Amino acid sequence: LIYKESQNLTHVSEFLLLGLSEDPELQPLLFGLFLSMYLVTVLGNLLIILAVSSDSHLHSPMYFFLSHLSLIDIGYTTTTIPKMIVNIQTHSRVISYAGCLAQLTFFSLFACLESLLLAVMAYDRLVAICHPLHYLVIMNPRLCSLLVLVSLSISLLDSQLHYLMMLQLTFCADVEIPHFFCELSQLLSIAFSDISINIILMYFIGAILAGIPLSGILYSYTRILSSILRVSSSGGRYKAFSTCGSHLSVVCLFFGTSLGVYLGSAISSSSRKGAVASMMYTVVIPMLNPFIYSLRNKDIKHALWRTISRDMGSIRGPPQWVKDPAVP
Numbered sequence: 001l002i003y004k005e006s007q008n009l010t011h012v013s014e015f016l017l018l019g020l021s022e023d024p025e026l027q028p029l030l031f032g033l034f035l036s037m038y039l040v041t042v043l044g045n046l047l048i049i050l051a052v053s054s055d056s057h058l059h060s061p062m063y064f065f066l067s068h069l070s071l072i073d074i075g076y077t078t079t080t081i082p083k084m085i086v087n088i089q090t091h092s093r094v095i096s097y098a099g100c101l102a103q104l105t106f107f108s109l110f111a112c113l114e115s116l117l118l119a120v121m122a123y124d125r126l127v128a129i130c131h132p133l134h135y136l137v138i139m140n141p142r143l144c145s146l147l148v149l150v151s152l153s154i155s156l157l158d159s160q161l162h163y164l165m166m167l168q169l170t171f172c173a174d175v176e177i178p179h180f181f182c183e184l185s186q187l188l189s190i191a192f193s194d195i196s197i198n199i200i201l202m203y204f205i206g207a208i209l210a211g212i213p214l215s216g217i218l219y220s221y222t223r224i225l226s227s228i229l230r231v232s233s234s235g236g237r238y239k240a241f242s243t244c245g246s247h248l249s250v251v252c253l254f255f256g257t258s259l260g261v262y263l264g265s266a267i268s269s270s271s272r273k274g275a276v277a278s279m280m281y282t283v284v285i286p287m288l289n290p291f292i293y294s295l296r297n298k299d300i301k302h303a304l305w306r307t308i309s310r311d312m313g314s315i316r317g318p319p320q321w322v323k324d325p326a327v328p
Contacts, residue, residue, distance in 0.1 A: 013096065015094070015095050015096075015097065015100050015175045016094060016175065016176045016177065017084070017087060017093050017095050017177050017179065017182075018176055018178045018179070019084065019087065019088070019093065020180055020276060031085060034084060035085055037081070041286050041287040041290075042074055045074050045286070048290050051303035051304045054303075055302075057299060058300070061124050061139040061144050062121070062125075062128070062243075065121045066293060068117060068148055069117055069121070069289065070289070070290065073285075073286035073289055074286075076107075077282065077286050079181070080103065080181040080282055080283075084181065100182035100187075101182075104163070104166055104184060105159045105162060105163045105166075107182075107183070108155075108184070109159035111258075113151055114254065115209060115210055115213045115214075115254075117151055118217065118254065118255075119214075119216040121247050122217040123216065123220055125224060125247060129228065129243065129244070161201070165184070168198065169187060169188070171192055172192055176190070179275045183278065185202065188202065214255055217251055228241055246293045246297065250289055250293075253285050253288070258281045
């Protein structure tokens with residue numbers, strides 16, 4: 001028995017991703033659904049990046065961070081969804097050990113980067129509302145670039161820690177992952193070696209890299225709310241709050257769903273339910289972000305219209321829904 005177990009603990013060359021469902025009749029539906037969601041996500045975020053980079057009116061700190069958030073969302077979904085689409089199309093569930101390692105590393109990188117950038121954007125809104133006269137002085141291009149660079153450096157360190165944690169794990173020869181991508185908690189649950197230290201590190205790192213940005217966001221919005229309540233006119237309060245409404249919506253969606261998934265995984269033993277819930281912050285939220293930031297933002301809508309009109313060679317003005325002064 002000991003010899004047999006040692007034979008099964010050889011170096012794993014591949015894993016099997018079980019995905020969301022093993023029902024063959026659902027595979028065409030899942031293929032069409034995820035392909036359309038992925039295309040919408042990439043196209044929507046690329047339009048945001050194009051609008052910000054090509055329109056001089058959007059060359060401000062807020063839109064600088066927004067364009068980086070869109071770039072992160074593209075990388076976020078590209079890490080997981082294309083592999084799932086290919087597996088469905090080819091009727092294969094195999095992912096190589098190197099591919100799983102790369103997927104885990106890049107997913108950790110983009111997840112941490114999005115968390116930190118949302119905190120940076122909250123600080124940007126804090127300065128804009130609480131110190132409007134000094135906004136451009138405080139949020140100068142050097143500081144904005146430094147904040148993005150620091151966020152990237154911390155995220156790279158986090159992804160390398162997850163990479164090293166993965167290298168320490170030992171698996172049996174035949175490994176099935178009840179998920180649609182290589183997620184760290186799922187890999188820990190199927191590992192053969194002792195994972196007590198890995199679990200402690202996972203929750204410790206997660207508490208720091210999610211707790212600190214979330215605390216910064218809560219502090220920023222406490223200051224923002226206090227400043228808004230001191231504004232005498234209701235119009236002024238609405239205008240001040242509308243500048244951070246979109247960001248607050250994205251923060252609630254991202255942190256609410258991601259924390260719900262990880263807390264739920266610690267309580268519930270259903271891996272398949274966790275995989276379905278993970279769709280929210282890995283697929284749905286990156287797809288919704290361009291709509292959240294553009295539908296109620298007249299600057300983005302004007303920039304998108306100008307970009308599309310210029311690319312199509314049109315000289316017509318924006319339609320009535322763009323000109324509507326009632327839309328903030």
